[in-house]
Amino acid sequence: xxxxTLFLFLCFCHTLSAQDFExxxxxxxxxxxxxxxxxxxxxxxxxxxPGMNHSYFLPHLEKLAKKFRIVFYDQRxxxxxxxxxxxxxxxxxxxxxxxxxxxxxxxxxxxxxxxSWGVILAxxxxxxxxxxxxxxxxxxPVPLSHEFDTEMANNQNKKATGKDSTxxxxxxxxxxxxxxxxxxxxKILMLSFRNSFYKPSNYSKLNFDMPADYVAASKALYTxxxxxxxxxxxxxxxxxxxxxxxxxxxEVDAIPLAASTRTSHSIPKASLVIFKKSGxxxxxxxxxxxxxxxTRFIKRVK
Numbered sequence: 001x002x003x004x005t006l007f008l009f010l011c012f013c014h015t016l017s018a019q020d021f022e023x024x025x026x027x028x029x030x031x032x033x034x035x036x037x038x039x040x041x042x043x044x045x046x047x048x049x050p051g052m053n054h055s056y057f058l059p060h061l062e063k064l065a066k067k068f069r070i071v072f073y074d075q076r077x078x079x080x081x082x083x084x085x086x087x088x089x090x091x092x093x094x095x096x097x098x099x100x101x102x103x104x105x106x107x108x109x110x111x112x113x114x115x116s117w118g119v120i121l122a123x124x125x126x127x128x129x130x131x132x133x134x135x136x137x138x139x140x141p142v143p144l145s146h147e148f149d150t151e152m153a154n155n156q157n158k159k160a161t162g163k164d165s166t167x168x169x170x171x172x173x174x175x176x177x178x179x180x181x182x183x184x185x186x187k188i189l190m191l192s193f194r195n196s197f198y199k200p201s202n203y204s205k206l207n208f209d210m211p212a213d214y215v216a217a218s219k220a221l222y223t224x225x226x227x228x229x230x231x232x233x234x235x236x237x238x239x240x241x242x243x244x245x246x247x248x249x250x251e252v253d254a255i256p257l258a259a260s261t262r263t264s265h266s267i268p269k270a271s272l273v274i275f276k277k278s279g280x281x282x283x284x285x286x287x288x289x290x291x292x293x294x295t296r297f298i299k300r301v302k
Contacts, residue, residue, distance in 0.1 A: 024080070028100040030088065033080035035072040038065025042105050043298065044098065045072050048116030050221045050229075052189075053079025055209040057115075060283045063291045068111075068298065073101060075121075077217045077224075079209070089224025091124055098125045102132055109134035111298055116280065117142050120234075127237045135301040136241075137294060139248045140280050143259035144266075145233035155254040159195035167191055186210035196280040198252045205284050235266045245270040246297045250278030250285070 021036040035054060043064065047054050054072035064070055074081040076097060077089055098121065102110045111134050114122030119141035126133050143152075168191055171177055177184040190208060197203050211217065222229075245267045249260040251274055264272040273293055278285040 024082075025104065027104065028093065028097045030076050030084040030097075031082040032076060032097065032101075033074040034101070036069060037062065037072075038068055038070045040068045041111065041298065042071055042107055043068040043111045043113055044101060044105075045070060046098070046112060046114040046118035046122050047072075047075065047078075048118050049075065049078060050117060050225055051078055051214070051218045052117075053081075053209065053211070055079065056207055056281075057283070058207065060205075060281075060287055063287065064294060067295050071101065071105065073097075077221050079211055083213065083217050083220050086220050086224040089221055091121075091225065091228040092128075094121050095124045095128050098122075099129055099132065102129075108132075111135045111137075111301070113137040113139060113294070114141070115139040120144075120232075123234055123238055126241055126243070127234070130240065130242065133241075133243045135244050135246070135298055137246045137248065137297065138260075138263065140250055140253055140255060140282060141247060141260055141263055142255060144235050144238065144263055146231065148256050148259045151256050151258075152254050155256065156195070159254070161195075164191065164194060180215045182210045182212050182214045185214050193280070196254065198250065198277045198279050198285055202281075202285050206281060235262065238263070238267050241267050241269065243269065244297070244301055246294070247272045248282055248290070248293070249274050250280060250282045251276045252279045254280065 021034060023034065024031045025034045045054065045057060045061065047057065053074040057072065061070060075094060077083045098112070109132055112122050112125065114137070116139075119138045122136055122138065123144065126136060168188065171184055171187050171191070174184055177188070186208060189210070190206070193206060194203055245264075247260050247264040247270055249255070249257060249272065251257070257274070260272060264270040275282040275286050275289065283290045
């Protein structure tokens with residue numbers, strides 16, 4: 001565990017202004033990294049993964065901070081957050097972390113934006129704490145069951161090139177990769193997103209900070225979450241949602257449009273918006289449209 005690093009980080013974490021904050025917070029029994037920017041009504045951002053962190057949202061979501069108080073956090077055993085014991089790496093703990101953050105913010109109800117795998121956490125929070133959600137945005141949502149897995153894999157494989165295979169082989173054959181160097185794992189992870197864009201040049205706008213303990217964190221995550229990720233189907237459960245939901249999908253995302261359509265049709269007060277010039281990261285490829293639609297959606301919620 002990051003004992004000395006944790007101590008130093010706690011010493012230097014600081015409040016940036018009356019509302020802004022960046023540092024580690026003791027949340028639901030563990031230390032989670034939290035970054036808060038902007039002013040106004042809170043919007044909690046739930047990153048994808050498992051094992052990614054908030055860094056890939058920046059600087060792309062900073063425009064929303066002109067309208068809302070944007071709350072980023074690294075999930076447990078992710079990014080700058082601490083790796084807890086594997087028995088606390090379950091879906092229930094991840095969901096209860098969101099509830100603890102809501103309480104920390106001091107709001108009765110929270111607006112939540114989940115991206116990719118983060119949607120699984122967002123919808124499970126809605127299932128567990130339906131009266132604490134003001135609105136929910138499901139951005140490039142992974143399917144709420146495994147029924148689309150084969151189609152997603154096929155879509156991804158269709159985009160793969162010979163260069164992708166060559167680059168992957170070079171990285172995995174390197175001394176750094178064999179010695180579990182975090183940077184080599186970052187390169188592999190980034191390579192997996194190379195074909196996730198409508199416009200290939202937008203790939204250069206994707207940022208991701210890989211923590212030094214990424215390998216250990218990933219092992220812990222998949223050990224702890226294994227049972228929860230094995231089999232699940234939340235389509236029936238989300239039918240009980242009474243709060244408004246916005247589903248956002250990039251048209252060329254490897255995630256099938258049929259999956260996001262099913263998600264939106266399963267939720268009573270859901271609407272689906274398709275970004276025709278985007279893949280898996282709509283906030284990178286069509287930032288103006290993304291900011292405008294998200295702002296209007298939240299502002300309309302009473």
